Structure formats: C-alpha cells, structure tokens
C-alpha cells in the first residue's frame with residue numbers, strides 16, 4: 001500500500017490526516033451502522049494500532065486516533081476485513097452519505113442508502129469535491145437539516161419523498177425508485193454548472209450565487225425546526241452520549257455487547273433496540289450531565305493548529321452552561337468540529353485566552369476579545385454579554 005497522504009483535503013481511512021497525536025483514520029460506517037462484530041473489531045483495532053481513542057464526527061463517522069504511519073497499512077487491512085473501508089480511495093471519498101439513525105425495518109431509508117452507496121461506487125458516479133456529501137433523511141420529519149450535506153433525500157410536510165439541494169427551499173418530488181438517479185443528476189448539474197473548483201465547492205454556496213436549478217426542482221419546501229437529539233431511551237433503542245464525542249475502545253466494545261450500533265451526527269450512538277440500563281463509565285444516557293452542555297474540538301495537544309488545551313477549559317466551564325444554552329469552544333478560528341452556529345462560541349487566541357462570538361461560528365467576527373479563563377464563567381452565565 002502506498003504511503004498515506006497526510007493532511008488530505010478530505011481525509012478518510014485510505015487517505016488519513018496527520019494530527020498532533022498521530023494519524024487520524026476516518027471510518028465511514030456503511031449505511032451508518034455497525035454490527036456488533038464490526039464494532040468490537042474497530043475497538044480492538046483502535047487499541048492495537050491507535051491510542052485507543054475514537055472520535056465521533058459531525059457526519060456520523062468514526063475516527064481512530066494516534067495511528068503511526070508504520071501501522072496504517074495493517075489497520076486498513078483489518079478494517080477492510082470488517083467491511084467498513086472501501087478498497088479504492090476515490091470510492092471512499094465519494095461515499096460521503098449520512099443516514100438518519102431513525103429507520104425501521106420496512107421503511108425505504110436503508111434501501112435508498114444502499115442504492116446510493118452502490119451508485120457512488122460506479123465508475124461513472126459524479127466526481128464531486130472532497131467535502132460534498134449526501135443525507136438520507138426521509139423519516140417522517142427531517143432530522144439532519146443541521147448536518148453538513150449537499151444533496152438531501154427528505155420528506156416534505158405532507159410526506160412526499162423529495163430530493164433537495166442544500167441551501168434551496170425547493171425540491172424535486174421523487175419515488176423510492178427515482179430518488180437516487182435524481183440525486184446523482186443533481187450532483188452532475190452541480191459540476192456542469194461550475195459548482196466545483198478544483199476539489200472544493202459546496203451546493204449551498206452554488207445555490208447562493210443564483211445558479212438556476214433544473215425545472216424539476218420546483219416543489220416548495222418548508223423546513224421544520226432544527227432537531228435536537230438527547231441521550232436516553234427512544235423508540236429505536238438507547239441513545240448514548242460521550243463527552244466531546246470521543247469514545248474509548250473499551251467503551252465501544254462494551255456498547256457493542258448490547259446490540260448493533262447506529263452512528264449519529266450528534267456525537268451520540270444509538271444502541272439498536274437496547275432497553276436495559278447502560279452502566280458504562282463515561283457513557284451518558286441523561287441530558288442532565290454538565291459535560292454534555294459544551295462541545296469542544298480536539299484542541300491542544302491533539303491538533304497541531306490548536307492554540308490552547310480547550311477540552312480542559314470546556315470541563316471547567318461546563319457547570320456554568322445553562323441547559324438551554326449551546327456553547328462551543330474551538331482551538332482556532334477554523335471551527336472544524338462545529339460548522340453550525342452556537343449561542344456562544346469561544347475561540348482560543350493563545351494559551352487560555354479567548355474571543356467570544358454570540359450566535360455565530362468560530363470564523364465570525366468576535367463580539368468580545370481578550371477573555372481569560374477566569375472571565376469565561378461570568379460571560380457564559382450572562383449569555384455572552
């Protein structure tokens with residue numbers, strides 16, 4: 001196997017990214033689900049070839065951390081044996097599909113996800129930019145509207161199946177048979193009308209430039225309020241949350257004992273059909289847990305771009321965060337762990353110094369600059385004032 005390409009534009013298992021603690025090897029679980037055997041296999045691989053820590057990403061992927069370059073090839077072979085990594089980096093890059101975890105036997109969700117994955121593996125599949133992705137979100141109400149995706153298969157308020165370009169309030173009405181071909185035609189339209197430049201380009205940005213959609217996309221759509229997931233028992237099983245969306249190999253293996261696992265983009269895992277109480281240290285089933293009230297990126301020392309060890313800071317400020325407040329803390333203005341706006345975003349500007357942004361992203365203009373660690377609790381309690 002060729003040497004890994006470090007700092008790739010959109011890293012995957014075959015093209016890992018170098019981070020402060022070694023290679024980050026991203027796994028896109030097929031159909032957003034891991035069988036018990038796959039989950040245990042990933043946990044063992046993370047212990048054997050990595051540092052035993054696994055991130056849950058905002059696109060419902062897993063990232064094995066701390067892999068050395070010499071161990072990368074053996075890790076990929078192991079993951080391919082588990083059926084969670086493609087054989088070809090091009091296919092791996094295209095298979096960027098987030099699936100709602102709220103599916104049940106007999107509904108079309110998994111069938112659509114499977115058809116899309118199969119079509120994306122074809123040689124003539126649209127070669128979209130690295131971050132371009134799809135959301136299969138056609139449960140009764142869309143739940144992935146805040147999850148990064150460029151082409152969405154959803155239902156409108158009356159239950160019609162639609163394909164919707166991200167950023168547009170119009171979709172094309174489709175059937176379970178036509179949804180995937182229409183989605184791929186939309187990706188081709190994106191490419192043919194100049195949506196991509198090099199390996200960059202996103203649908204919402206292209207729509208915002210005024211690009212004229214094909215006439216099929218004329219069905220008006222009203223989006224529901226943003227979905228908020230909470231840990232705890234739900235119809236489909238038990239949703240568990242992890243501090244900062246990071247799970248250890250041993251936690252993952254113990255969860256896998258309880259059932260197949262569905263990945264979510266909310267840094268939680270749905271343990272399929274699990275109705276028994278879950279007592280695993282660091283695995284939370286109640287939203288009333290202070291450490292879950294604040295999200296944080298990897299920060300220092302895991303990320304070389306980080307200006308401060310922000311997870312330590314996040315633990316310190318968590319008790320000051322109200323239950324109805326969203327606070328994100330970022331090690332730099334890239335904000336890669338939280339592409340959405342938060343009530344308060346804190347961006348490190350140096351070791352334990354921060355800027356504060358109200359209702360925005362880490363890359364936005366700060367509302368307050370030059371805060372120190374001791375300033376943060378009061379500013380959070382005062383809602384960023």
Ligand code: SF4
Nearest residue numbers: 297303331332335336
């Ligand atoms: S936001 Fe910056 S510091 Fe945080 S993980 Fe991304 S690049 Fe690293």
